Amino acid sequence: MALIAQQLQLVGAVNIGPVDLHLATGQWLLLAGGNGSGKSLLSQALAGWVPQLTPMSSYGQLHWHDEDLLAPQTPPLKVQLVQASPQWSGCVYTVADEIGFGPDNLNLSVTEVEQRIETMLQLTGSSHLAARHPATLSGGEAQRVGLACALAMQPDLLILDQAFSRLTPLAHQQLLQQLKQYSQQHQLTVVLAETTLQPSVEWIDQALVLNGGTVAGYGSPQSQLPLMLQQLLCSDAWQALAANIATDESSDSKGLPLTDRQLLQWFKEHPDATT
Numbered sequence: 001m002a003l004i005a006q007q008l009q010l011v012g013a014v015n016i017g018p019v020d021l022h023l024a025t026g027q028w029l030l031l032a033g034g035n036g037s038g039k040s041l042l043s044q045a046l047a048g049w050v051p052q053l054t055p056m057s058s059y060g061q062l063h064w065h066d067e068d069l070l071a072p073q074t075p076p077l078k079v080q081l082v083q084a085s086p087q088w089s090g091c092v093y094t095v096a097d098e099i100g101f102g103p104d105n106l107n108l109s110v111t112e113v114e115q116r117i118e119t120m121l122q123l124t125g126s127s128h129l130a131a132r133h134p135a136t137l138s139g140g141e142a143q144r145v146g147l148a149c150a151l152a153m154q155p156d157l158l159i160l161d162q163a164f165s166r167l168t169p170l171a172h173q174q175l176l177q178q179l180k181q182y183s184q185q186h187q188l189t190v191v192l193a194e195t196t197l198q199p200s201v202e203w204i205d206q207a208l209v210l211n212g213g214t215v216a217g218y219g220s221p222q223s224q225l226p227l228m229l230q231q232l233l234c235s236d237a238w239q240a241l242a243a244n245i246a247t248d249e250s251s252d253s254k255g256l257p258l259t260d261r262q263l264l265q266w267f268k269e270h271p272d273a274t275t
């Protein structure tokens, strides 16, 4: 297993945990929960920010491969956290240079830095923004560039804390699709922290549901779907599914839909389902 948390507890102004999770290389985990459930604090711990950048006490174990993520050290460069509002370096004047800022500081060759900038501009659909000043970007544009900056560091663990919250649902879906392809090619492990069910649920291998800082559920997306439908934001169509599976005790979690297309099919196969 690549990412392992055992009885992880974060203690500070609020308490998070205990959290147990096991994620293999290349897998995707959804940290699901409502506002204030602890997704961001747990994301920061997974990124190695505790205690240096996020001053909390920690108990239990948290490892990324051989690296102890709770050890008092600089957060590992191979683990990148992208938050909803990207912070810019303030040292450069263009988006292209902002994406190159991290790699430049690794003393890579100019050619390598330029290649990474070009690749990430394309992957995130940001090529048209290359010459813009980062401070002038719209919310959705800034989120694309924030992702490009993180990927330019070639992380092997990427944590996205509501990092696409300002994109349209279609753009969000397309960016996840691009990222999935990249993740499969580069064995990139991904953690998504979200308050909404769609579109992330379709792309994940595991879901961990947080409620008030404690783990309400953990397992396959299908097994956690009934809980996620209760706790996350979702459209009326998905709410209708929630109402149906809540009243259907024979409902088999393995057969639950995860995409809009599968949801349509589910309703076709359950003609008696009412909302």
Ligand SMILES: Nc1ncnc2c1ncn2[C@@H]1O[C@H](COP(=O)(O)OP(=O)(O)OP(=O)(O)O)[C@@H](O)[C@H]1O
Pocket (backbone or CB within 6 Å): 013, 014, 033, 034, 035, 036, 037, 038, 039, 040, 041, 042, 195
């Ligand atoms: N520095 C802090 N001091 C005091 N309380 C904090 C601090 N940081 C976070 N909290 C509290 O910890 C709880 C969990 O916060 P966290 O940011 O992890 O939630 P979240 O699930 O990411 O929420 P949202 O979806 O609203 O972003 C919240 O009640 C929050 O107010």
